[in-house]
Amino acid sequence: MAISSIVNYPITSLIVAYFVYLLGLVVYRLYFHPLAKFPGPKYAAISRWHEFYYEVVKKGQFTFKIQELHKQYGPIVRIVPDELHIQDSQFYETLYTKAGRVDKYDWMAGRFGCNTSVFTTGPDELHRIRRGALNPLFSRARIVDLQTIIRLKIKLLVDRIAEFQRENKVLPLNRAFMALTGDVVMQYCFSMSYDHLKGANFEKTMHEPFMAASISGHLSLQCPWVPKLLFLLPESILVKIEPLYALVFRMQADFRRQITAMKQGKMNDLIAKSSHPTVFQELISSNLPEAEKETRRLQDEAQLVVAAGVTTTGWALSVAAFHLTSNPAVLKKLRAELEQAIPDPAAPLSWLELEKLPYLTGCVHEAVRLSDAVSTRNPRLFSKPLTYKDWVIPPRTPVSMTIVDVHNDEDIFPSPHEFRPERWIGTPKTKDGSSLERYFVGFGKGSRSCLGINLAHAELYLTLAAVFRTFTFELYETDISDVALAHDFFLPSPKLDSKGVRVKVSKA
Numbered sequence: 001m002a003i004s005s006i007v008n009y010p011i012t013s014l015i016v017a018y019f020v021y022l023l024g025l026v027v028y029r030l031y032f033h034p035l036a037k038f039p040g041p042k043y044a045a046i047s048r049w050h051e052f053y054y055e056v057v058k059k060g061q062f063t064f065k066i067q068e069l070h071k072q073y074g075p076i077v078r079i080v081p082d083e084l085h086i087q088d089s090q091f092y093e094t095l096y097t098k099a100g101r102v103d104k105y106d107w108m109a110g111r112f113g114c115n116t117s118v119f120t121t122g123p124d125e126l127h128r129i130r131r132g133a134l135n136p137l138f139s140r141a142r143i144v145d146l147q148t149i150i151r152l153k154i155k156l157l158v159d160r161i162a163e164f165q166r167e168n169k170v171l172p173l174n175r176a177f178m179a180l181t182g183d184v185v186m187q188y189c190f191s192m193s194y195d196h197l198k199g200a201n202f203e204k205t206m207h208e209p210f211m212a213a214s215i216s217g218h219l220s221l222q223c224p225w226v227p228k229l230l231f232l233l234p235e236s237i238l239v240k241i242e243p244l245y246a247l248v249f250r251m252q253a254d255f256r257r258q259i260t261a262m263k264q265g266k267m268n269d270l271i272a273k274s275s276h277p278t279v280f281q282e283l284i285s286s287n288l289p290e291a292e293k294e295t296r297r298l299q300d301e302a303q304l305v306v307a308a309g310v311t312t313t314g315w316a317l318s319v320a321a322f323h324l325t326s327n328p329a330v331l332k333k334l335r336a337e338l339e340q341a342i343p344d345p346a347a348p349l350s351w352l353e354l355e356k357l358p359y360l361t362g363c364v365h366e367a368v369r370l371s372d373a374v375s376t377r378n379p380r381l382f383s384k385p386l387t388y389k390d391w392v393i394p395p396r397t398p399v400s401m402t403i404v405d406v407h408n409d410e411d412i413f414p415s416p417h418e419f420r421p422e423r424w425i426g427t428p429k430t431k432d433g434s435s436l437e438r439y440f441v442g443f444g445k446g447s448r449s450c451l452g453i454n455l456a457h458a459e460l461y462l463t464l465a466a467v468f469r470t471f472t473f474e475l476y477e478t479d480i481s482d483v484a485l486a487h488d489f490f491l492p493s494p495k496l497d498s499k500g501v502r503v504k505v506s507k508a
Helices: 002-032 042-046 049-057 062-073 089-098 106-111 124-138 140-145 147-166 173-190 207-222 225-231 235-241 243-263 268-272 279-284 295-326 328-341 358-371 403-407 453-470
Strands: 076-080 083-086 386-388 391-393 471-475 487-489 491-493 502-507
Touching: 002 042, 042 049, 042 076, 049 062, 049 207, 062 076, 062 083, 062 487, 089 403, 106 207, 124 140, 124 279, 124 295, 124 453, 140 147, 140 453, 147 173, 147 453, 147 471, 147 502, 173 207, 173 279, 173 295, 173 453, 207 225, 207 243, 207 295, 207 487, 207 491, 225 243, 235 243, 243 279, 243 295, 279 295, 295 328, 295 358, 295 453, 295 471, 295 491, 328 358, 328 453, 358 453, 453 471
Parallel strands: none
Antiparallel strands: 076 083, 386 391, 471 502, 487 491
16 A cells, blocks of 8 residues: 555646646636737637647638637637737738738648748748748749740640540549649659649549648647657558558658759759759759758758649639639630630730730639638737737737638628629729739738749639630539638638539530
8 A cells, every 4th residue: 555655646746736737827828828818719718629629620610710700709819829810801911011021830830741841931031041042933034934834734734625525524624723733833843744634534633642731731730749650650551540641741752752863863864855944953053051952851842832833723723614614704705805815726825915814814813812722821920019900919929810811801802702803904992992902812922922923823824715715614513612612721622522623525
């Protein structure tokens, strides 16, 4: 008995101490934390367990829960113990543009397993170095020069669509678009692609591993030890336990092989034959610090750059195609403009010329707005106090807003869920006289805005023009639920049982 008491006493003491600690933490967060006076539910002030529930258990529903909290508590809400969320379109510019260079929230970096990519980099100083190396590679001038590659891939896409027309087969259009964007960005990054455009029924695209990284990302944030543990397992076991992580790890390994081959000179002949510079070869030979060229670091960068090039643009094209096909009046206006501007559908298209077409430009804007490129919140950290209305937000507090909230703001975009290219024609204004472009935030704003905006614009203009100048589609067992935001996995997702945007094809 004496020995048992000696053993149990410290264990009991530890348990009691732990519960005292938890009680003290709850009291601190409720009454003494710097954010204690901000609006929000008590459970959000105490812990992140509600976030875990909505993100992991309910599968990407926290974005919608935050919207509910704003209806209850107002435009500024404490959504977790240390973070504030603001829902006010007028404030977006202040938070993301006027504030200049700010830090990102390090806690968010573990979402994709690419912690050292430019997108996930927290400190502003390090972000400048990484972003500075990439900016010239995705400049407008560089993407103008890349048009030859984009046109070749679009020509292959058009040929494949024509094949589905001849054979009267159902075309999985969203998969075709993902194959296109994947082949383009891989060609630019590595001077090679997986030729997914040539695949039967577009069965393989890079969208699957990136979507897997997004879906598993919620668990990775809440329980960062999970991917680290799974990564130690043999792939044969991992596939059975968690197929999503298996896809992610395979993709990461593939990028690592490509970068290693470049460093070892095994791709020199392929790169020498390329008609364009190659992103990662230029990074490897750049004046970046050697630590920034470490293979694992460049693997993280590859995952980010390729993901951004595949998923967001491919989904925007899919959303545009759905709305154009389901709205004959809108399609008729677009086709009339395209037929006048492109008398010969076989003629080479120019991104710079297509940008001058007002209705096509409106379609591109609506495609980006309605596709919700990033559907989750995006926190920023300020070194000084930040003022929002009557609230003074303490320094280093993560403050976030969500693109979806701005693009669905009825005061800015009347009937926000409707595809209305007309709203962008001319010099559009909001009802208070502000420029509508101010609220076009699909690519983000400020120093951390989307790196690939020029590549995305070029692909959107060139692809929509080529496809809708050439073909007419009829939706096949597809409705608005196949493109409407239903789950926030950082990347937007429609209902989980969606079969995508599927169409039957005929000539324009």
